[in-house]
Amino acid sequence: MPTKKIKPKAIIHASELLTGAGIRAKDGRRILEEDTGRIEDGAIVYSDKIEWVGKTRDLPRKYARAPKRDLKGQRAVIPGLVDCHTHLVFAGDRSEEFAARCGGASYEEIAARGGGIVSTVKATRAAGAAELETLAVARLREAMAFGVTAIEIKSGYGLSFESEIKILEVIKRLKKRFSRMTIKATFMGAHAFPAEQSRESYLRDIMTRMLPEIAQRELADACDVFVDRGYYTIEEGRAVLSRARELGFGIKMHADELADTGSAAVAAGLGALSADHLLKVNDDGIRALAASDTVAVLLPGTAFYLKASHAPARKLIDAGAAVALSTDFNPGTCMTLSLPSVMTIAALYLGMTRSELLAAVTYNAAKALGLHARKGTLEAGLDADFAVLPFRKFEEMYYRFAWSAVRGPSALS
Ligand SMILES: [Zn+2]
Missing domain, CATH: 3.20.20.140 (Metal-dependent hydrolases)
Incomplete structure (x- = not known):
């Protein structure tokens, strides 16, 4: 059965994008700051899976015409x-x-x-x-x-x-x-x-x-x-x-x-x-x-x-x-x-x-949950499960305690 190819979309100019690549590499143990895979001015391209992650300025040419959502440096992106x-x-x-x-x-x-x-x-x-x-x-x-x-x-x-x-x-x-x-x-x-x-x-x-x-x-x-x-x-x-x-x-x-x-x-x-x-x-x-x-x-x-x-x-x-x-x-x-x-x-x-x-x-x-082979970090080939935060930095998620989800992140996948 032919599968319909989903056209890639991009999110650009994330204030920070945390891939978590080092967390996967260490299987979630003894995690240090460098394991968060922080990318400043980050971008992510996704279809039914993650196609590419990196700095906005390094976005590959082949995605130049993909629909883009510009976060204008105001919102962070993290794994869902x-x-x-x-x-x-x-x-x-x-x-x-x-x-x-x-x-x-x-x-x-x-x-x-x-x-x-x-x-x-x-x-x-x-x-x-x-x-x-x-x-x-x-x-x-x-x-x-x-x-x-x-x-x-x-x-x-x-x-x-x-x-x-x-x-x-x-x-x-x-x-x-x-x-x-x-x-x-x-x-x-x-x-x-x-x-x-x-x-x-x-x-x-x-x-x-x-x-x-x-x-x-x-x-x-x-x-x-x-x-x-x-x-x-x-x-x-x-x-x-x-x-x-x-x-x-x-x-x-x-x-x-x-x-x-x-x-x-x-x-x-x-x-x-x-x-x-x-x-x-x-x-x-x-x-x-x-x-x-x-x-x-x-x-x-x-x-x-x-x-x-x-x-x-x-x-x-x-x-x-x-x-x-x-x-x-x-x-x-x-x-x-x-x-x-x-x-x-x-x-x-x-x-x-x-x-x-x-x-x-x-x-x-x-x-x-036995889902870590495909989820939990933002890397090419994995499921496109990520969250766009209403904050510029990940730590604001827990610094602003008990914030309301009404103005909260949109979980996009
Ligand atoms: Zn319980």
Whole structure:
């Protein structure tokens, strides 16, 4: 079948263009300022992929007649942001719960009033697929306005065969609807345990009903388990993820968030794409992640929102781990889609540098989704996923904290 050749377009006179080429060359580890590949007065030529990147004055002659967008030295261009950990499909409203928590209510009191994850599960089960899709569409548009060109969405507020499948079907429709954005679906039935079923029978459902059905219908790309104190044990996590791996899914783990369970090292040992949260990760876990291809996904918006102590980002980075940042967007512990705000928290409280922040929201986040072969840096031949910022310099993205996406970057691809 002949493919229609897309005519190249150019963006010229970017105040700065960060290619991130050095980040790719170092596989996202021990990133320094020179790895950002900064080009002053930069230009990019793209069709269905990136054709050329360089200084505006070096634009090759063959692109002389390509349509051009002139940024007049006022806006920066960076690789499209990748939000690699979200729980974006849910219904219900927990704003009152947040207000009560800020007013001093304990989790037990909130749970006794019917709040917490149980309330989101109830609302998500009750919602129709169309309603869930409408809610998710508005959220995805918000993420795009911040410059996000690829995003991961987890299921996990269904906690039953029917409702987990319903959520994954919604994500599948979102993939079709958002053709300019890359969406990765992650099955996370093992997010909690449903109230109406025994632990054993729910686990059996995940292994023998949900995973095979999801694999057969290609409803998810990866599988994630919440391995932590009070949630799934290491043994249960290992069983679910091993089964998922056999069925061809990528695997991920919510690891060492509430307690040091040693789960980060287990995730690395299983060959997981990522181990996420890591607030309580121990030195063995840090070493295991650094020696593996498993990306350490940090979610400092969640620690901020819960007033918890932050993950040891410096230790992870200095040990040689590839560190990514994500929003963890969810209604209970991090109600924001602003990846730039998460970068502000990471800059201030995790001690991450400008170049480490760039790597964390682009190449390393793409790697956490298995997308890094084609995304995460701006180099000829790769996908044309980039963001034109409303600022002259990349660091203004997190220097101006909590800026509104309404006047935000246009994600072009
Ligand atoms: Zn999460």
